[in-house]
Amino acid sequence: MKSVVRRIGQQLFAALNSKGLAMLVNHGIADEKLKKVYADLDNFCALPEGCQAQYLRNPASNHGYVKPGMEQFDSTKKELRHSFNITTLSAAAMPAQEEVPEFLKHTIPLAQDLTNLSRVLLQALAYAFGLPPATLLACHSGMLKSDGCNPSTMRLLYYPPVPPEDEGPCCHGDGIAITRCGAHSDRCTFTLVAQDSEGGLEVKLNGSEKWQAVGHLPGAILVQTGELLASWTANLLPALMHRVVVPSGTYARARGRHCVAFFCHPDNDAVIPALSRVAPVPAPPAFTPHTHLTLHHRLLNAAHHIQKRFRETYA
Numbered sequence: 001m002k003s004v005v006r007r008i009g010q011q012l013f014a015a016l017n018s019k020g021l022a023m024l025v026n027h028g029i030a031d032e033k034l035k036k037v038y039a040d041l042d043n044f045c046a047l048p049e050g051c052q053a054q055y056l057r058n059p060a061s062n063h064g065y066v067k068p069g070m071e072q073f074d075s076t077k078k079e080l081r082h083s084f085n086i087t088t089l090s091a092a093a094m095p096a097q098e099e100v101p102e103f104l105k106h107t108i109p110l111a112q113d114l115t116n117l118s119r120v121l122l123q124a125l126a127y128a129f130g131l132p133p134a135t136l137l138a139c140h141s142g143m144l145k146s147d148g149c150n151p152s153t154m155r156l157l158y159y160p161p162v163p164p165e166d167e168g169p170c171c172h173g174d175g176i177a178i179t180r181c182g183a184h185s186d187r188c189t190f191t192l193v194a195q196d197s198e199g200g201l202e203v204k205l206n207g208s209e210k211w212q213a214v215g216h217l218p219g220a221i222l223v224q225t226g227e228l229l230a231s232w233t234a235n236l237l238p239a240l241m242h243r244v245v246v247p248s249g250t251y252a253r254a255r256g257r258h259c260v261a262f263f264c265h266p267d268n269d270a271v272i273p274a275l276s277r278v279a280p281v282p283a284p285p286a287f288t289p290h291t292h293l294t295l296h297h298r299l300l301n302a303a304h305h306i307q308k309r310f311r312e313t314y315a
């Protein structure tokens with residue numbers, strides 16, 4: 001097991017270092033589990049607004065439902081997206097059984113699976129940095145423990161169908177351009193992204209101004225470096241800008257898109273130890289400023305950083 005995790009660490013480090021993202025296969029999370037959660041989210045989105053209102057996002061915990069237009073990454077466009085942020089596994093915080101019968105039954109195991117997968121990756125990354133394997137894990141001990149000490153979030157996303165291009169080219173009725181998710185980078189350690197086959201996710205590879213579509217590899221989970229990991233590694237592992245665009249073509253636009261994103265965050269009081277890379281990974285490409293890395297970063301203001309970003313993106 002140790003050697004497997006060590007190897008994952010080397011591969012993950014190499015991918016995040018050279019590309020800024022990695023595709024995980026054989027991760028053990030069945031596609032069926034994701035499909036059930038996508039269907040539960042559809043059912044939640046179909047509830048009457050009055051009923052959804054009792055689950056609206058709580059700004060203090062970040063848990064709850066975010067309606068289209070409530071969260072904007074790009075202030076020049078209208079972002080058409082439903083999200084359900086999960087930061088606690090308490091049954092009381094989830095849609096009631098009478099409303100979405102199996103929401104709880106499906107989301108809790110998926111949240112636990114993604115937490116466990118994150119724990120494996122944190123150990124793998126520690127190996128890649130030449131640290132004792134539990135070092136990063138210990139700084140992320142409170143993921144989804146619901147005690148307010150760690151902001152990790154599983155976010156369920158549903159992007160509804162959009163009108164055909166000829167009914168106002170890429171515009172909503174009011175003439176404002178629409179998109180699915182504006183350009184941003186994630187403010188966490190890393191993000192795990194599982195998506196359906198609709199496509200639309202694009203990234204800007206480090207050093208490039210060009211948007212590139214992220215291909216859909218059935219069953220794969222994408223790992224994206226977050227801003228915190230980028231900062232701890234002085235950009236040896238860069239956090240990529242990404243966005244989700246509306247597809248072209250009447251057929252594709254008439255279909256909704258589903259995604260589950262798990263944002264792995266450190267504990268609010270975590271102090272990240274020196275990340276000195278000694279593992280034998282391929283030399284970083286020319287755009288990274290450091291070939292050898294020894295840095296010390298104290299995460300004194302992780303909670304502050306997140307609250308600030310929430311104020312910027314939530315209406």
Ligand SMILES: O=C(O)CCC(=O)C(=O)O
Pocket residue numbers: 155157181186193195201242243244259261
């Ligand atoms: O829907 C996606 O594929 C990505 C969503 C995303 O980037 C985010 O919620 O931070």
Ligand SMILES: [Fe+2]
Pocket residue numbers: 184185186191242
């Ligand atoms: Fe993102």
